[in-house]
Amino acid sequence: MSDSPTPTVDALSEPPRHVSLFEAFLFWLKLGFISFGGPAGQIAIMHQELVERRRWISERRFLHALNYCMLLPGPEAQQLATYIGWLLHRSWGGVVAGVLFVLPSLFILIALSWIYIAFGDVPVVAGLFYGIKPAVTAIVVQAAHRIGSRALKNNWLWAIAAAAFVAIFALNVPFPLIVLGAAVIGYIGGRVSPQYFVTGGGHGAGDKTFGPALIDDHTPTPEHARFRWSRLMSLAMIGAALWLLPMGLLVATQGWEGTYTQMGWFFTKAALLTFGGAYAVLPYVYQGAVGYYGWLTPTQMIDGLALGETTPGPLIMVVAFVGFVGGYVQQVLGPDSAFLAGALAATLVTWFTFLPSFLFIFLGGPVVESTHNELKFTAPLTAITAAVVGVILNLAVFFGYHVLWPEGFAGVFDWPSAVIALGAAVALFRYKRTVIEVLLICAVVGLGVHLLLR
Secondary structure, eight states: OOSSOOOOHHHHTSOOOOOOHHHHHHHHHHHHHHOOSHHHHHHHHHIIIIIIISOSBOHHHHHHHHHHHHHSSSOHHHHHHHHHHHHHHHHHHHHHHHHHHHHHHHHHHHHHHHHHHHHTTSHHHHHHHHHHHHHHHHHHHHHHHHHHHHHOOSHHHHHHHHHHHHHHHTSOOOHHHHHHHHHHHHHHHHHHSGGGTOOOOSOOOOOOOOSOOSBOTTOOOOGGGSOOHHHHHHHHHHHHHHHHHHHHHHHHHHOTTSHHHHHHHHHHHHHTOOTTOHHHHHHHHIIIIIIISOSSOHHHHHHHHHHHHTSSSOGGGHHHHHHHHHHHHTTTTOGGGHHHHHHHHHHHHHHHHHHHHHHHHHHHHHHHTTOOSOOOOOHHHHHHHHHHHHHHHHHHHHHHHHHHOTTOTTSOOOHHHHHHHHHHHHHHHTSOOOHHHHHHHHHHHHHHHHHHHO
16 A cells, blocks of 8 residues: 555654755545545545655644644545645645545546446446445445444434425425524534534544654644634635625626526535534435436445545545536537537536635635644534435435335335345445455346346
8 A cells, every 4th residue: 555664663752854846746636536435445544654654744733733624614535635745835735635536536437337337237347236236225325324423422422414305305395495404403402412513523633643743742833734814814715706706707707597606506505514524414415416416316326425435535525426417418508519518517516516625625724723622513504414314315215215216115126126225335334345245246136136136
């Protein structure tokens, strides 16, 4: 995994040499291609490489940055890479780290999305996705269980999760209102009964050491990372311009109701609602992209999540698939430019989804660097995380319905898909197999079943 040797005992007593921006560029590029395994796997890779092997940052400073990123909406692993890159090499270092964390995944997903749209009806491709769909359902159930086991520590939080599930499943309440309602409950509950709403960030205090680090526990905050109002205002104006310029161009060329314009606006809102990770925002994406705008079908949404699970980078990159399919199928640029329309849509939604993540780091980083004490989740965020569990469970029900009853309840129950889903769940829960392993095995099984039943 690493191209640098494990430090010797003597080397551990000396601080590492200065890291050039080009050397950091090569590492961030490599990370962009190997960052499989979701946020937990990605953070583990960064810890092993940056804390243990290269010693660019100490354990305590790494966890301090991670706890801040956990508080933010957006993909925490990508934000952590941006934060460390910014700390090492100023704003350009953060841009390089954050962009390279996403860029390989964008190119890969554009290629896979085109193959999916152009050749999805080919028996081999259709068979592979026949096995992947039920596996994705099991993966989402596991996500709900994983987050729930961490977040639902008492009956209050269980009640919030149950209420969120009922709200989105039975009442079709929009996801933003669920987040807002949970935040209000958490705000009030944190003052009335704080013992039920105050939880830690889930990370240790950082008392391990792997030798002196380039950015060590007591390394002074770099000059560029010190808080200044003038810098804050400058960055805020730059961030506003980076959002307004492309959005203004889209409005001028397509109008407010144009497909690209609505994608930019929709995924800007989605970027601000990703508390709890990509699985939390996926219900909002399918509510809008599938139910409201009709950019893709429920089946395509499931397939897109499967592609997102099998590519490097943050899982929220599934938005690139949504954008590509929407732009391609609706032929936004005309019938002769379907691929270009899809690729441009994928790039646009990626821009609007990740721009807030960079701004959160560059604007909030100096405040975080003003103290090296461990951050805690606030009571509203605790309640939001509990609500997210109910929302993810609803997503699993949504996927399960479309996989097991592809023609609706009036149609035939798809028992081979049920068997594959059950096998995937056993592999994930009982045998702790990785998502990639489960998807690959289920794809092969699905191909065999699909070809036999044709």
